[in-house]
Amino acid sequence: MRIIRYKTVSGKQLAAVTEDNLVFDLPFSDFVSMVTEAQSQNETPLNLVQQFSKNQSHLALAELELTTPLDAPEVWAAGVTYKKSKEARNYEATQGKLNAETFYDKVYDATRPEIFFKSTAARTVGPNDPVYLRSDSNWQIPEPELGLVLDKSGNILGYTAGNDMSCRDIEGENPLYLPQAKVWKHSCSIGPSIILKEAVVDPYEFEIICRIFRNEELAFEGRAQVNQLKRKLEELVHYLTLDNEIFDGTILLTGTCVVPPNEFTLREHDRIEIEIPGIGILNNPVLQSDHSTKTHSL
Numbered sequence: 001m002r003i004i005r006y007k008t009v010s011g012k013q014l015a016a017v018t019e020d021n022l023v024f025d026l027p028f029s030d031f032v033s034m035v036t037e038a039q040s041q042n043e044t045p046l047n048l049v050q051q052f053s054k055n056q057s058h059l060a061l062a063e064l065e066l067t068t069p070l071d072a073p074e075v076w077a078a079g080v081t082y083k084k085s086k087e088a089r090n091y092e093a094t095q096g097k098l099n100a101e102t103f104y105d106k107v108y109d110a111t112r113p114e115i116f117f118k119s120t121a122a123r124t125v126g127p128n129d130p131v132y133l134r135s136d137s138n139w140q141i142p143e144p145e146l147g148l149v150l151d152k153s154g155n156i157l158g159y160t161a162g163n164d165m166s167c168r169d170i171e172g173e174n175p176l177y178l179p180q181a182k183v184w185k186h187s188c189s190i191g192p193s194i195i196l197k198e199a200v201v202d203p204y205e206f207e208i209i210c211r212i213f214r215n216e217e218l219a220f221e222g223r224a225q226v227n228q229l230k231r232k233l234e235e236l237v238h239y240l241t242l243d244n245e246i247f248d249g250t251i252l253l254t255g256t257c258v259v260p261p262n263e264f265t266l267r268e269h270d271r272i273e274i275e276i277p278g279i280g281i282l283n284n285p286v287l288q289s290d291h292s293t294k295t296h297s298l
């Protein structure tokens with residue numbers, strides 16, 4: 001069972017999608033309210049949702065205008081959790097020489113993972129919304145990642161797909177530039193759905209596929225499986241929540257294992273698809289940042 005939200009004339013409607021792709025509305029204002037109601041009834045969210053599937057008119061998924069499945073108050077991300085990511089960062093940090101041990105080697109093997117702040121609800125976009133390119137970077141890529149949807153106690157409620165848009169040149173120039181390489185307007189997308197935790201037998205079986213289209217022709221395709229992750233999902237949650245306060249609906253992206261070739265950079269009007277079978281395809285066109293939030297120049 002997957003949870004989605006779609007746009008209506010009066011706002012956003014929470015709904016569920018069955019294994020047969022039938023959509024039915026849920027009588028809750030949002031994902032977190034639905035989970036809270038399940039907890040107050042001592043029910044699993046999956047059981048609660050199933051109760052509403054009966055006697056409901058079904059809608060066609062393809063005809064709905066989807067939005068983010070929830071307004072995540074914060075999105076955090078783990079980094080260098082896959083060997084592929086470590087190799088890509090080493091390439092950036094050594095200008096392609098790969099001749100030195102870097103902090104990326106160290107963090108890959110360290111007990112403490114890299115966890116960083118990625119986004120807020122206002123910066124995060126959903127299915128079919130544009131993701132933006134930074135104006136001061138010449139080397140930008142999408143990072144397709146499995147996202148954990150958490151409650152304020154750090155319990156995993158479900159799984160979604162996420163795009164941790166990244167600037168490889170800014171990140172490689174100096175590790176202290178990480179927030180600028182990772183956080184800007186429309187630099188994070190999530191969706192198209194949340195699959196409830198109880199509906200997933202083994203999250204390490206999730207496959208992550210990324211496709212980038214240029215002029216509607218496939219320019220890159222890569223895939224990975226979450227079982228290539230160096231760490232356990234609970235380990236990442238542990239470090240995020242340690243002595244920290246998080247909020248219901250927080251998302252933790254778990255790192256990327258799909259990186260386009262080093263010569264590749266995103267261009268305006270590319271289109272990115274991030275597919276996690278069971279969750280769906282997160283589709284986002286790419287636009288150059290519109291500078292609308294810039295208030296003064298140098």
Ligand code: DO4
Binds near residue numbers: 077081114164171
């Ligand atoms: O330290 C760089 C960020 C790593 C990252 O975002 C990833 O591995 O997915």
Ligand code: MG
Binds near residue numbers: 255256
């Ligand atoms: Mg990432």
